[in-house]
Amino acid sequence: xxxxxxxxxxxxxxxxxQKFKIPTVSSGDLFRDHDKNNTELGIxxxxxxxxxxxxxxxxxxxxITEWVSLQDKSKGFILDGFPRTINQAxxxxxxxxxxxxxxxxxxxxxxxxEAINRISTRVLCSICQSPFSLLDGVKEGDVCRTGDGxxxxxxxxxxxxxVEERLKVYSRETQEVIQYYQTRDNLRTVSGAISxxxxxxxxxxxxxxxxxxxxxxxxxxx
Ligand code: ADP
Numbered sequence: 001x002x003x004x005x006x007x008x009x010x011x012x013x014x015x016x017x018q019k020f021k022i023p024t025v026s027s028g029d030l031f032r033d034h035d036k037n038n039t040e041l042g043i044x045x046x047x048x049x050x051x052x053x054x055x056x057x058x059x060x061x062x063x064i065t066e067w068v069s070l071q072d073k074s075k076g077f078i079l080d081g082f083p084r085t086i087n088q089a090x091x092x093x094x095x096x097x098x099x100x101x102x103x104x105x106x107x108x109x110x111x112x113x114e115a116i117n118r119i120s121t122r123v124l125c126s127i128c129q130s131p132f133s134l135l136d137g138v139k140e141g142d143v144c145r146t147g148d149g150x151x152x153x154x155x156x157x158x159x160x161x162x163v164e165e166r167l168k169v170y171s172r173e174t175q176e177v178i179q180y181y182q183t184r185d186n187l188r189t190v191s192g193a194i195s196x197x198x199x200x201x202x203x204x205x206x207x208x209x210x211x212x213x214x215x216x217x218x219x220x221x222x
Contacts, residue, residue, distance in 0.1 A: 001080040002178055003108035005166050006118035007192045008199060011131065012108065013080040015200045020207070025067050027060060027081035029129055034063070052157050052165030054173060057087045064088075068095055076103070085173045089180050104210060105181035106203055108192035112167060119158050125150035 001009035010026050017024035031049055034042030041063050045055040054060070064082050071077050076099060083089040096102050110118075121134045127150030132138035144150035157166065181187040188210075190202040 001078065001106050001108065002174070002181075002187075003192060004110055004112065004115040004170060005163070006115040006122065007108040007110045008196065009080045009108055010129065011196060012106075012199055012203055013078045015196075016203055016207070017078055019200075019204060022075050022077055023071055024078035024080060025064075026129075027064060027079070027084075030063055030067065031055065049157055050162065052162035052169065054084060054169050057085055057091075060084075061088060061091050065091075065095065073099065083177055084170075086176050086180060089177050102181075102186055104188050104206070105178075105186045106206065107178055107181075107187055107189045108199065109189050110192040114193060115167065116163065119163050120160070122158055123152045123154050126153055 001013050003009050010029070013024040013026065016022075028049075031042070031045045035046050035049065036042070041059060044059050048055045060082065064079070068077070079092075083092050093102070118133075123132050123134060123138055123140055124130065125132070125144035125146065125148065127144060127148045128146055130144065130146060132145070132152060138145070138152055140152055140154055142152040144152060156162070178187065188203075188206045190199055190206065192199055194202075
């Protein structure tokens with residue numbers, strides 16, 4: 001899942017994961033877990049995250065490789081927030097040689113203005129990480145509406161100075177990753193400016209048409 005901060009990558013990754021029963025992971029959530037648990041990776045990543053900078057590739061790659069190695073190979077997986085640099089994209093290609101390669105890179109397209117607007121009003125549940133908007137009357141310290149007992153908080157890197165840095169580093173590093181997948185014809189772009197359910201339907205139909213294409217290619221070669 002690719003897209004600007006606030007594009008809805010995490011929300012859609014969770015919905016698609018439930019629909020197709022495949023695991024998903026968010027590199028940002030993994031880093032936040034490591035940070036909370038004071039692990040070696042968490043300590044290494046902490047300062048970068050707070051500033052809105054990318055965590056160095058070697059640390060990020062180590063963390064994702066560890067997660068991937070724990071997954072059931074036959075199922076595949078959805079990655080949210082990885083890769084974000086060309087180097088990470090190349091390493092992912094290597095990892096995926098054991099999985100038959102990448103199926104698709106979904107790019108959720110929103111404008112920078114929309115990203116800033118969403119991030120500045122976004123709060124999250126400390127347990128399920130579901131995002132809510134201050135505009136809907138949810139505020140920091142509230143109990144999560146899903147009933148999981150989580151407390152609503154604002155991510156420290158959703159504060160304006162870190163957001164500015166995240167947008168800068170995104171255009172410096174991650175735009176190139178989008179080009180990389182576009183050149184290889186792996187990129188599928190969906191608008192992120194429509195409702196959550198509409199984005200979900202668009203992604204599902206993109207996945208279904210890829211499956212159909214593959215099915216008819218297989219049939220032709222029989
Ligand atoms: P965003 O909303 O900006 O997409 P995430 O929750 O995905 O934020 O990530 C939070 C932070 O974790 C990033 O700003 C960065 O510091 C770190 N991070 C997450 N994924 C990566 C990655 N693939 N490479 C480097 N740093 C990462």
